Amino acid sequence: MALEKLSSNKVFDGDLVKYKFKSTALGNLDANFNIFIPAHASKGKVPILVYLSGLTCTEDNGAQKAGFLGPAAKEGIAILFPDTSPRGAGIAGEDDDWDFGTVSYIVHCLMCRVYDTIRYDAIRVCGLYGAVGAGFYLNATNPKYEKHYNMLTHVTKELPEVIQQAGLPIDFSRQSIFGHSMGGHGALTLYLSSIFEGVKQYRSVSAFSPISNPTKCPWGEKAFKGYLQGGVEEAKERYDATELISKIPKAPVHILIDYGTADNFLKQGQLLPENFLKAARDAGFDEVQVRVRSQDGYDHSYYFISTFGADHVHFHANFLKA
Amino acid sequence: MALEKLSSNKVFDGDLVKYKFKSTALGNLDANFNIFIPAHASKGKVPILVYLSGLTCTEDNGAQKAGFLGPAAKEGIAILFPDTSPRGAGIAGEDDDWDFGTVSYIVHCLMCRVYDTIRYDAIRVCGLYGAVGAGFYLNATNPKYEKHYNMLTHVTKELPEVIQQAGLPIDFSRQSIFGHSMGGHGALTLYLSSIFEGVKQYRSVSAFSPISNPTKCPWGEKAFKGYLQGGVEEAKERYDATELISKIPKAPVHILIDYGTADNFLKQGQLLPENFLKAARDAGFDEVQVRVRSQDGYDHSYYFISTFGADHVHFHANFLKA
Numbered sequence: 255m256a257l258e259k260l261s262s263n264k265v266f267d268g269d270l271v272k273y274k275f276k277s278t279a280l281g282n283l284d285a286n287f288n289i290f291i292p293a294h295a296s297k298g299k300v301p302i303l304v305y306l307s308g309l310t311c312t313e314d315n316g317a318q319k320a321g322f323l324g325p326a327a328k329e330g331i332a333i334l335f336p337d338t339s340p341r342g343a344g345i346a347g348e349d350d351d352w353d354f355g356t357v358s359y360i361v362h363c364l365m366c367r368v369y370d371t372i373r374y375d376a377i378r379v380c381g382l383y384g385a386v387g388a389g390f391y392l393n394a395t396n397p398k399y400e401k402h403y404n405m406l407t408h409v410t411k412e413l414p415e416v417i418q419q420a421g422l423p424i425d426f427s428r429q430s431i432f433g434h435s436m437g438g439h440g441a442l443t444l445y446l447s448s449i450f451e452g453v454k455q456y457r458s459v460s461a462f463s464p465i466s467n468p469t470k471c472p473w474g475e476k477a478f479k480g481y482l483q484g485g486v487e488e489a490k491e492r493y494d495a496t497e498l499i500s501k502i503p504k505a506p507v508h509i510l511i512d513y514g515t516a517d518n519f520l521k522q523g524q525l526l527p528e529n530f531l532k533a534a535r536d537a538g539f540d541e542v543q544v545r546v547r548s549q550d551g552y553d554h555s556y557y558f559i560s561t562f563g564a565d566h567v568h569f570h571a572n573f574l575k576a
Numbered sequence: 577m578a579l580e581k582l583s584s585n586k587v588f589d590g591d592l593v594k595y596k597f598k599s600t601a602l603g604n605l606d607a608n609f610n611i612f613i614p615a616h617a618s619k620g621k622v623p624i625l626v627y628l629s630g631l632t633c634t635e636d637n638g639a640q641k642a643g644f645l646g647p648a649a650k651e652g653i654a655i656l657f658p659d660t661s662p663r664g665a666g667i668a669g670e671d672d673d674w675d676f677g678t679v680s681y682i683v684h685c686l687m688c689r690v691y692d693t694i695r696y697d698a699i700r701v702c703g704l705y706g707a708v709g710a711g712f713y714l715n716a717t718n719p720k721y722e723k724h725y726n727m728l729t730h731v732t733k734e735l736p737e738v739i740q741q742a743g744l745p746i747d748f749s750r751q752s753i754f755g756h757s758m759g760g761h762g763a764l765t766l767y768l769s770s771i772f773e774g775v776k777q778y779r780s781v782s783a784f785s786p787i788s789n790p791t792k793c794p795w796g797e798k799a800f801k802g803y804l805q806g807g808v809e810e811a812k813e814r815y816d817a818t819e820l821i822s823k824i825p826k827a828p829v830h831i832l833i834d835y836g837t838a839d840n841f842l843k844q845g846q847l848l849p850e851n852f853l854k855a856a857r858d859a860g861f862d863e864v865q866v867r868v869r870s871q872d873g874y875d876h877s878y879y880f881i882s883t884f885g886a887d888h889v890h891f892h893a894n895f896l897k898a
Contacts, residue, residue, distance in 0.1 A: 264838065265879035318878065319640050324886075516586065556640065557587035564646075 257420045260286070266327035268292040270317055275416055279408040280340040281401040287336045287413060288313045290323050291423065294330030301428030301574035302332040303567065304409065304456075306437030306444075309388050309473070313337045316434070321560035325567035331574055332424050334417070336409050338437065339389035343402035390468075391440030392493050394481040403481055410444055410455060430458040430570040434559055435519070436473070438464020442495035442509070442530075449505055450498070457573040458508035460566045462559045463517055466530035467496035473524050496526070499544070500533040509534075509544045510569050512562050514552025579742045582608070588649035590614040592639055597738055601730040602662040603723040609658045609735060610635045612645050613745065616652030623750030623896035624654040625889065626731065626778075628759030631710050631795070635659045638756070643882035647889035653896055654746050656739070658731050660759065661711035665724035712796075713762030714815050716803040725803055732766055732777060752780040752892040756881055757841070758795070760786025764817035764831070764852075771827055772820070779895040780830035782888045784881045785839055788852035789818035795846050818848070821866070822855040831856075831866045832891050834884050836874025 260272040270290050277285035294300050303326065305316045313335045316322065326333050394403035414426045433441035438461030445459035468474020469486050478489040490497045499507075513520060513527050520527075527546055534544040552558040582594040592612050599607035616622050625648065627638045635657045638644065648655050716725035736748045755763035760783030767781035790796020791808050800811040812819045821829075835842060835849050842849075849868055856866040874880040 263875055263877050263879040264836070264873045264883075266883050270879055321643060321646065321882075323879075323882070324643065514586070551586040553585055555585050557585040557592055557645075560643075560645070561586075561588050 257416060265290070266292075266323050268295070268323070268327050270323065272313070273420075277340075277408060277412060279404045279412040281343065281404075283340050283342055283402060285337060285340070285408065286313050287334060288317045289335070289417070289422065289424075290317065290326060290333040292327045292330050292332060295332065295423040299423045299425035300330055300332050301430075302334055302424050302426060303570050303574065304334045304336070304413075304429065304431040304441075306336065306391060306409065306431070306433030306440040307338050308433070308435030308437045309338070311338050311434075311437075315556065316559075319556040319560065320434075321563035322567055325564040329567060329571040329575070331567065331571060334413060336405075336413055339405065340402040345398060345402070388436065388477065390436060390474075390477040390481060390493070391444065392477075392481055392489075395483040395488065396481055397483070399481050405440070406444065409440070410448070428574045429456055430460075430574055431456045432460040432462075432566055432570065433464065434462040435525075435554065436465055438462055438511070439466070439468055439474075439493075439495060442466070442511075443493050443498060445509075446495060446498040446502060446507075447492055449502060449507070457576075458510075458570050460510040460569055461512075462562065462566075463513045463519065463525055463554050464495065464511060464527065464530075465525055466511070467494060467526040469494045469497065470529065471524045471526060496530045496533045499530060499539070500537050502537065504538070507539060507543050508573055509539075510566065511544075511546045512549055512558075512566075513547075514549045514554065514558050516551050517554040517558075519554050579738060587612070588614075588645050590617070590645070590649050592645065594635070595742075599662075599730060599734060601726045601734040603665065603726075605662050605664055605724060607659060607662070607730065608635050609656060610639045611657070611739070611744065611746075612639065612648060612655040614649045614652050614654060617654065617745040621745045621747035622652055622654050623752075624656055624746050624748060625892050625896065626656045626658070626735075626751065626753040626763075628658065628713060628731065628753070628755030628762040629660050630755070630757030630759045631660070633660050633756075633759075637878065638881075641878040641882060642756075643885040644889055647886040651889060651893040651897070653889065653893060656735060658727075658735055661727065662724040667720060667724070710758065710799065712758060712790075712799040712803060712815070713766065714799075714803055714811075717805040717810065718803055719805070721803050727762070728766065731762070732770070750896050751778055752782075752896055753778045754782040754784075754888055754892065755786070756784040757847075757876065758787055760784055760833070761788070761790055761796075761815075761817060764788070764833075765815050765820060767831075768817060768820040768824060768829075769814055771824060771829070779898075780832075780892050782832040782891055783834075784884065784888075785835045785841070785847055785876050786817065786833060786849065786852075787847055788833070789816060789848040791816045791819065792851065793846045793848060818852045818855045821852060821861070822859050824859065826860065829861060829865050830895055831861075832888065833866075833868045834871055834880075834888075835869075836871045836876065836880050838873050839876040839880075841876050 257273045257275050262271045272288050274286050307315050317335050389405040391405045393406045394400045431441045441459050445456045448455040469489050479485045482488040531546040579595045579597050584593045594610050596608050629637050639657050711727035713727045715728045716722045753763045763781050763783050767778045770777040791811050801807045804810040853868040
């Protein structure tokens with residue numbers, strides 16, 4: 255699992271480095287990730303914030319467009335940007351749709367886009383073949399996908415391991431997680447399920463426009479029916495933030511969610527943050543522990559994320575530097 | 577020249593709006609631009625900063641990746657992001673190269689890229705057909721290009737006109753300009769030539785990694801030989817920042833330039849900021865009027881731009897809000 259450095263760009267006095275390695279979790283496929291290492295790391299190990307990107311994205315979207323690096327540089331926090339999906343598994347049917355598996359052809363990355371409609375066309379995303387991905391941050395149990403679609407293990411276990419083995423100056427005992435849309439679902443579920451397992455891998459979680467109750471929305475239903483042998487029922491146990499928050503032991507949690515009122519996916523019922531909020535309040539979590547903010551007039555794009563990006567980094571800094 | 581609104585995204589409490597119109601300057605081709613209008617504009621007209629993007633870019637790169645919008649929102653300054661080139665002129669040979677005319681096929685936008693090499697491949701940029709452009713911010717005199725390649729008129733005259741006609745809340749008497757690489761060349765030459773013409777259209781200029789002496793570098797030579805009947809000699813009169821600064825009347829100027837020492841195009845002699853600096857000092861401009869900063873370890877990417885983006889917006893705010 256040796257890391258191969260693909261590129262390094264100096265940014266805000268730190269470095270944004272892109273690595274590639276042979277991923278065991280993803281069935282021996284090549285996996286890329288970006289990691290921002292702040293200048294502070296020259297003085298000792300730094301805490302880390304994991305950013306999970308949304309449908310159709312790669313490890314690049316958050317690094318390039320979210321506005322996290324300036325605030326992270328100031329706080330002395332590293333940011334890990336994993337990819338969203340295994341690439342090149344070659345499973346039959348995996349690239350038929352843009353919101354399931356991986357897709358090579360679609361006009362403009364959904365999350366990069368300025369336009370608000372999704373247009374299908376024989377055009378590749380961001381100039382990178384296979385740049386679209388919908389791994390849903392789970393471990394597949396459907397035999398067709400279980401060899402490769404294990405983004406949960408990839409993000410929670412494999413990446414921390416390879417990064418530590420490579421000797422990068424990261425202290426994984428101070429780790430938090432955030433994400434956007436499908437990545438918001440990933441961040442919330444990985445955070446909550448690690449509490450269930452008693453591991454408490456992450457100190458805090460935040461999300462932009464997360465898919466908050468995926469067993470009740472078309473994106474989630476499609477993913478779970480495809481990746482999981484037990485389908486939506488199996489997903490309720492592990493992969494639905496609303497289900498998880500309603501069953502969680504009364505541990506202190508640190509959760510921040512922002513979504514925009516002009517988000518078309520909110521209007522289409524794909525996100526359902528209101529379900530998550532209700533479940534959290536019903537379970538007795540107050541506004542200090544679970545904060546869900548409705549942001550007037552904002553949509554699903556990286557313009558929205560960049561507006562509140564600094565806010566989220568500072569939220570996590572409270573816990574990472576405590 | 578009516579404006580058609582293509583999209584609008586709320587960002588930092590303002591709006592990033594994409595418009596399309598039939599451009600007379602570009603020979604009746606459709607032209608897009610983005611404009612960021614800060615929330616301040618609800619209380620009255622705001623000053624404007626024009627950002628010219630580099631080779632291979634569109635009106636989107638700066639809006640999405642440069643980190644200008646947060647600082648501009650705080651200062652109450654609008655930002656105009658024109659495209660870099662006419663699109664769809666259909667001139668024979670115009671899409672043969674990535675650094676001349678427009679190109680439809682190249683791997684990953686040169687300026688979006690994380691990788692440091694330019695790879696040619698039959699893959700479209702950013703999923704948008706014809707997204708690559710090398711208009712060089714001049715008015716072509718070669719008969720083959722003169723109908724369409726008039727980015728100078730497009731940026732300096734046509735866009736202010738159509739924006740004012742549309743009634744957008746912009747005060748063009750308070751206007752400054754900046755840009756990156758080819759767009760840095762554009763910003764410097766439009767600023768300096770407006771001083772020559774006694775118009776003083778722009779209050780200040782800044783540039784990231786500008787092509788500073790294009791009559792002496794391969795990119796400039798190629799562009800000028802193609803677009804101008806008089807080739808490189810004709811360009812010296814109007815389109816070379818180093819030539820212009822050495823001949824300019826002793827007016828006060830406000831110029832800021834940043835470039836990175838790890839910039840491969842700097843090493844290849846495409847940028848030559850040292851020539852511009854020497855010409856400025858020889859002409860008697862001191863460090864207050866012409867500031868050229870070498871930034872250690874930074875490259876040509878938007879990671880570099882985003883690091884110093886807020887700095888540049890604040891530099892211009894000094895003059896726009898004076």
